[in-house]
Amino acid sequence: MSSNDVAIRVSHLSKCYEIYAAPRDRLKQFIVPRLLRLIGKPARRYFREFWALRDVSFEVKKGETVGIIGRNGSGKSTLLQIICGTVAPTQGTVSTHGRVAALLELGAGFNTEFTGRENVLLTAAILGFPQESMQARMNEVLAFSELGDFIDQPVKTYSSGMHARLAFSIAIHVDPEILIVDEALSVGDARFVAKCMRRIKEIQERGATILFVSHDVGSVRTLCQRAIWLDSGKLVEDGDVFPISGRYMEMMFRDEVAAEQGQAKAAEAPAGSVAHSGDAAATPAGAPTAHGLDARPVTHWGSHRGVILAASVCDANGMRRDTIGWGEPMEILIDVRIPPDIPREHLSLAFSIKDLKGTDLLVSTTHDAGTALPGSECFRVRFRMDNQLVTGKYLLVAAVENREHSNVAHYYEYFEGAHYFSSLADQRFFGIFQPAVQQSVQEA
Ligand SMILES: Nc1ncnc2c1ncn2[C@@H]1O[C@H](COP(=O)(O)OP(=O)(O)OP(=O)(O)O)[C@@H](O)[C@H]1O
Structure with a gap:
């Protein structure tokens, strides 16, 4: 990559925090080593080192949108803070090329005694954005933030959601060349988050570079082409968003199962209550069976892998089809074998169809539709519909779930x-999903 193409370069970045067992150790650390040095004795430490980041290196090209994923405490915020310059690295370097607007940094930089309006101008000045241009956009910033009269109140009176709305509104109105968005966005309500996501897409289309941190793998997949996965401060994987986020979800799931097993043991649950869960990582990916189960899943996990015997997209006659015409009747067939240790009461079978970016285009579950399942060990569920997918490639997700907790x-x-x-359509559609639309005209 030529250096002109690079927006962010992170090189061998490490961050070590000093952890003190008690506040007085911090004071001791400040005084005692100095005294010991004075009398020529070797210094000693009163803290423990904690490495929040270890030797992380990557480059982000101009115009790229990169998602940073990782479980809680994996170092995502520390990384973003170092890129924004609000935290200093212990080792390594970061360089950025272009105006950086960061939600985390902007929000943190507010002067809480100042009003929202004053903070808009203050933040623009800090970012080097011309005051006159910001004044000219003030109404747009206010409208987007939906703060109403609160804009003339001191920021210290704002809720965390209002704080985030103002920060986001400023960030998108300073023509950022690099936009850094973290979980701050998630404090807004769903409608505001959707509005922000739409604006992030516009900024993306204008060619800005975006770093996006979210616990929601769905939005990372929708927005980003590439993902960087951090775990315990180390870079686990860097590359195509789809497979990496898939493996990340698998890892998270294994942790969940391990935690459940731990709890089950602690509660001395009868042996076998999570009979197959230990196999989650070890069972080979589904080999082809009767009417098919692809041997190359993007992700494949669960506490009882192997209960799905087959799942495929078929025509109206139940014949497996790799290509299906738009408007044609289609069926999703799922064959299962349910072992006796799976309770039937809240059992549900589900499928979803995703595009290759991983966005769910349609989802259906027997639980939500109120379809009763038989008590027998092996059965087949058939989902019928007309194919409304526009021309493109898709994948089928099949799932067997417990819906005791309905959400x-x-x-x-x-x-x-x-x-x-x-899916193949004989006409061009402009949407991503196209039901047959009835049209009618009425003369006035
Ligand atoms: N100022 C600090 N002093 C000591 N430890 C810190 C400090 N800031 C962060 N840490 C620790 O560094 C690790 C990484 O924290 P960081 O906030 O970067 O993780 P994260 O991936 O953003 O987590 P989350 O998803 O929960 O926000 C955590 O274990 C955290 O406790």
């Missing part, structure tokens, strides 16, 4: 990529 599913098995298939 959160526990997955016995989640098979993302059970069948890769194409």
